[in-house]
Amino acid sequence: METLEPLLSEHPFIKGLDPKHIQLITGCASNVRFDAGQIIFREGEEADQFYVIRQGKVALQIYTPGRGSIIIDTLTDGDILGWSWLIPPYLWRFDAVATELTRAIALDGKCLRNKCEADHDLGFELLKRFASIVDSRLESTRIRLLDMYDSNGNK
């Protein structure tokens, strides 16, 4: 959509891309909105899209029998939600639920995937950016894995 281009092109994720690539991406973009409590996607579903959160809060959850759903990460304004559309078998590994009213830009992952296969330059640029996001999420996860607030020193 044309009106989304100025919005997206300022986002750190998109910034610096070739203008023709930006056009490509915004061509696959649409405005979406989730109400508080609305499920954005469920574990196991096909990962066709990813989202740039404009405003709001999204909780990533894992459901475990007996313990119920555990929130393992929350994303907010400016965060990118979802990269499973890039990695086979292109299925979501977690549930995503809007904690509060959330507005986001949805990007057609399937469409972008095909465009990346066709244009490797675009593919490389996108993968570089995703690698950076995955890296910081992994760091946050690894530090929490240490359970450093636990006092028992269980190893």
Add this chain to the structure above:
Amino acid sequence: MTDFSPAVIIERKNFDALFNALKQMGYHIIGPTLQSGAIVYDTMLDLGDLPVGWREAQEKGIYRLVKRNDLSIFGFNSTPQSWKRFLHPPTQLLWQSKKRATNVTIAENVWKAEKLAFLGVRACDLKAIEILKKVLIDSPYTDTNFKKRSANVFIVAVNCSQAGGTCFCASMKSGPKVQQEYDLVLTEVVEKDRHYFAIEIGTKRGAEIVKIIPHRDAKIEEMENAEHIIENTITQMGREVDITNLKQLLYNNSEHKRWNDTAKRCLTCANCTMVCPTCFCTMIEDVTDLTGQQAERKRKWDSCFTLDFSYIHGGSIRPSVYSRYRQWLTHKFASWQDQFGTSGCVGCGRCITWCPVGIDVTEEITAIRAIDNTQQSNILTKEKQ
């Protein structure tokens, strides 16, 4: 120093008078005694306790008494324990308290000031006492009991006429000549036909003691002879170590390969910290009786070699032998300088003698210096250029 004659001579036969004079003035005299196959600093009841004609053979992990071929009184070097235990006792009761419902009363254990005289303090040990004073008195908080104990101790110091197998006071610049303040300092001279003490007087009360015992002014040659003996002692040092930039050397080599080797040998038995004249670490022990109504707090010697020493919830900060040995050596020779302005080591060699596996601090330092990582990194940067 100008009120009294700088140097006097006391003949061996009149040494008893010095001892008796101190005793009569009410001093509790602590000096070298022959006990349990060793020369040990302990309360002296009479001169019969002195280790006359004895010396030690000291090496890594070895201490043996050996008979001398003369009757020197101070012909030995370092004892298993230093003077530390009399000023900073291994166990100190700090206070006792009683609790009745929510009422608590505490009675502090106040150490009664005692007139102590130390007979035969070596240069290294005297420096060690000064170092302990810096640690325990010159801090933001004062160890008042230590201050009381260490104030006014009558010091009869001794310049060593021979060096021991593990001695390295010359390298540490803390001896063999006594450099700290003393009441009297003796250099024992044993010749074929003469046995006497060349004595320098350091204080008024030292002069007063000398006045009442048979003595005469020293001749210049006699004092020069005494100097000669001390210089000779320097050449006999059992160990030597290069202490140039030692602080930076140890700070820069915290990951040195040598620590691995030493860690394989060290038993963390803590002997070195017990015999060291400057190690001051203590633990605080809170105990109660079975009723829970009475409690006591004691302070006891502790050692950084124990696993518990660095324990906080979750585990010990220094669980490995590697880190604990490194901590002790680095503290003693490096961090101590930043903390208290002097080295923590006086070169007495006790830690070398009393280590059951024969770890020698001078060897450790030399090994680290041999492949100094600071140098390595400097070489690497030069190569890059």
Add this chain to the structure above:
Amino acid sequence: MIATEINKNLENKIAVEMIPEFFRILHVQRDTQDTFTLELEPPKSGFTFAPGQFNMLYHFGVGEVPISICGDPAINDKLTHTIRAVGTVTKSMQKMKKGEVLGVRGPFGSHWPVEELVGNDIVIVAGGIGLPPLRSSIYYILASREKYGKVVLLYGTRTPNDILYRKELEQWRARFDMEVHVTVDRAAADWKGNVGVVTTLIQRSHFDPFNTVAMIVGPEIMMRFTIQELQKRGVVPENIFISMERNMKCGIGFCGHCQCGSTFICKDGPVYPFKAIKDILVKREI
């Protein structure tokens, strides 16, 4: 330099040697499953301290532990300590009731650089039980709020059940002149707040990194990563302060237990400028 001056002024308050003075417990608050807050009644002469300092607390016959003072430094007729039950002594303190007495020695240690904060933005990052020692500095800052720029509090803990001072956090967040972000490592699905490591909150906060003083307390790993993140954002090392922890027995620099490199945490710390302790944080088993 400043720490010594402050300590001198407080010499007349408590016996600064090894004898505790006993204070009555006025109030016991169970904060979370393992954390509780004791409000103590000091003697009539009061109890003054500087934010960041700690006391040695003694449970009669059981033992003594170092605990940060977490009350308002402007109030000297109440002494507050938030304690986590992790060992023998703290677990026995957890059972104490109102009216019982607790031994106190202190205050000891260095304090937060509250004078240096004036005119700057302030970022406070607390991890877990690191919030109590920072709370006393928050009170100090809010007491003369106009002296400072932006004030940001970032607090991370294990789960929503481990959040301390919930009511106060909500009050502070409701203020127009303070930014508060809270996060947990993980949560049940009914949690409406953030989930993620506390460093992720730094991106979202509003402060001028070139004029910011940061105060950080938490597990050492958390402090290391927080410092990295703040530096990435542009905060200079000179303006970062942390609080260190080691085994303490005497609290007054004699027993040697709290040594960390060449510093004694009880008298040179526990509050340190990052620059002073930088080399130690990267060394292992020091």
